[in-house]
Amino acid sequence: MKRIISLMLFIAFFASTLFAWELGKYGNFKFERMGTSNVWIMHGPAMEPNRKNRGFMNNPAFIEGKNGLIVIDPGGNYRVGKKILEEIEKVSKKPIVAVLNTHKHGDHWFANVAVAEKYPKAAFYAHPNMIKEAKAGEADKWYGILQRLSGNLEGSRPYRYPDHELVDGQTIEIDGQHFLIHHPKKAHTDTDILIEHKESNTLFLGDNVMKNRLGGFDSSSSILGNIELLEGIMKNGRYALYVPGHGPSGAKEETVGPYLRYLKTLKKWAQKAYDNDEEYYVYKDKVTKELGSIAMWDAYDHQMGKHLGKVYREIEEKDME
Numbered sequence: 001m002k003r004i005i006s007l008m009l010f011i012a013f014f015a016s017t018l019f020a021w022e023l024g025k026y027g028n029f030k031f032e033r034m035g036t037s038n039v040w041i042m043h044g045p046a047m048e049p050n051r052k053n054r055g056f057m058n059n060p061a062f063i064e065g066k067n068g069l070i071v072i073d074p075g076g077n078y079r080v081g082k083k084i085l086e087e088i089e090k091v092s093k094k095p096i097v098a099v100l101n102t103h104k105h106g107d108h109w110f111a112n113v114a115v116a117e118k119y120p121k122a123a124f125y126a127h128p129n130m131i132k133e134a135k136a137g138e139a140d141k142w143y144g145i146l147q148r149l150s151g152n153l154e155g156s157r158p159y160r161y162p163d164h165e166l167v168d169g170q171t172i173e174i175d176g177q178h179f180l181i182h183h184p185k186k187a188h189t190d191t192d193i194l195i196e197h198k199e200s201n202t203l204f205l206g207d208n209v210m211k212n213r214l215g216g217f218d219s220s221s222s223i224l225g226n227i228e229l230l231e232g233i234m235k236n237g238r239y240a241l242y243v244p245g246h247g248p249s250g251a252k253e254e255t256v257g258p259y260l261r262y263l264k265t266l267k268k269w270a271q272k273a274y275d276n277d278e279e280y281y282v283y284k285d286k287v288t289k290e291l292g293s294i295a296m297w298d299a300y301d302h303q304m305g306k307h308l309g310k311v312y313r314e315i316e317e318k319d320m321e
């Protein structure tokens with residue numbers, strides 16, 4: 001009996017190393033098919049980039065077309081990109097024909113260079129603002145951030161910038177697959193696209209939604225704009241699957257709901273501070289108490305106060321208009 005168990009453990013261990021990418025204590029990562037659709041996603045660890053996760057923490061995805069694959073956000077550096085390609089090939093040997101990047105942050109698109117190396121004919125798409133801002137310094141800024149945190153950026157330069165533009169309301173057909181593009185003027189950044197995949201009825205949200213972790217809101221972002229975008233989706237979204245930039249995919253309520261609740265709670269207490277002519281940070285404890293388990297998300301401790309201050313300033317600016 002003992003021998004059988006150890007043999008089974010050996011086989012299980014062998015199979016796990018053979019069939020998935022092992023990332024230390026974070027476990028094994030592989031592409032999972034979303035139901036019976038032609039959409040495959042590898043959900044990365046929902047946390048900040050660090051040395052142990054090697055800078056892999058987003059949700060690379062691909063859609064299998066008739067002749068090739070369409071990839072969304074292949075990852076945050078060249079080496080991670082090579083791993084992602086290995087994992088894709090375990091599922092499909094078709095070539096990558098296109099890559100869509102959701103926004104300018106390097107943790108989503110620096111792996112473009114690994115895709116371009118293997119598939120030189122692949123087309124790279126993004127919003128024109130993304131291409132412009134990435135080239136104007138955002139790529140270098142993110143290279144610095146990710147190199148400092150993960151130390152795993154070797155090979156990621158020269159950057160493979162997207163060079164095909166996608167604008168708000170555009171429909172595009174790639175290898176028989178249909179995509180509708182939405183660009184909120186200002187939400188997570190001012191460079192985002194949300195990608196609707198028609199055949200599977202999936203909505204790729206980029207970082208306009210995160211779950212189990214928080215990220216930064218930079219100077220191009222709008223928390224009020226992000227709230228408005230997500231309220232529209234909660235009201236009108238009829239998708240079978242919602243894919244956040246970080247954290248697990250799922251149905252609307254469980255995927256979009258918690259992040260919208262987080263942002264609206266910030267807005268509520270920032271508004272109260274503004275109306276009472278108080279400093280926003282006196283309400284930090286109230287926010288945390290009201291958020292319950294959301295306050296346990298990765299990076300909450302050092303992001304929430306900044307986000308509360310940011311939405312306070314946005315409320316102030318709006319009032320000055």
Ligand SMILES: [Zn+2]
Pocket residue numbers: 103105188207215
């Ligand atoms: Zn982002």
